Amino acid sequence: MTTTEPTLAQEIYQEAKKAGAFALDAPVSGGDLGAKNATLTIMVGSDLATYEKALPLFEKMGKTITHQGVAGSGQHTKMANQICIAGTMTGMTELLAYAQKAGLDLDKVLNTVGGGSGATWSLANYGPRILREDYSAGFFVKHFIKDLGIALAEADKMNLELPATKGAKELYEQLADKGFENDGTQALIKLWWPEGHRPE
Incomplete structure (x- = not known):
């Protein structure tokens, strides 16, 4: 959930896919208060199926959670x-x-x-x-x-x-x-x- 170059997020997604795993990029906004209060804004890039699998976890940390599109879109x-x-x-x-x-x-x-x-x-x-x-x-x-x-x-x-x-x-x-x-x-x-x- 760190912030990186979108191209790196895309590379990680492709390598994970080759290995039969899942990957998504999900940087956040909201600062220390958002983290403490579980009200973070989470911006997700990945395929929709992977996003839907991860959504219950994101809902424990954030308030505004949006699937932005393909890998790298979150970044x-x-x-x-x-x-x-x-x-x-x-x-x-x-x-x-x-x-x-x-x-x-x-x-x-x-x-x-x-x-x-x-x-x-x-x-x-x-x-x-x-x-x-x-x-x-x-x-x-x-x-x-x-x-x-x-x-x-x-x-x-x-x-x-x-x-x-x-x-x-x-x-x-x-x-x-x-x-x-x-x-x-x-x-x-x-x-x-x-x-x-x-x-x-």
Whole structure:
């Protein structure tokens, strides 16, 4: 259930099939809270029969479980998820940096934006953590960089440019270079707030 290159998932599926075994790729989303509460989103790539055999196990771990298609499709879906998260995380941290510089009450800003069209899972779950200066990892910076690298490599194979995702990866690499690779992805705010301390 790890996140890997879609091509690797396809190779594993084919080798398993040759050996008379079953294989599927089933990366997840939902972070530490999703794992603890068995509410993970599980993205599955395999043949339908194998998916149906594994479904009872997935139902013990996740809430949203979807057969995305053939082997590798689960990994491609996870890449799409990470591309989206890259945008929401950079947007959220820049929102907070901007609001703080403008002299706004950050708690009020989170509540207001979270109640409108800017609402996202990242804003609702990671925004409050940032304001508490909690940078523990629901998902590690170093793992996010790895995932974005896979996404960009796969996009390159499809002759697809993803400039926003590329920019997000570069920001996270800057964060890792500062020694924060083992923090959670919400630590991106540390590029604006030294050591993640909320400015007075």
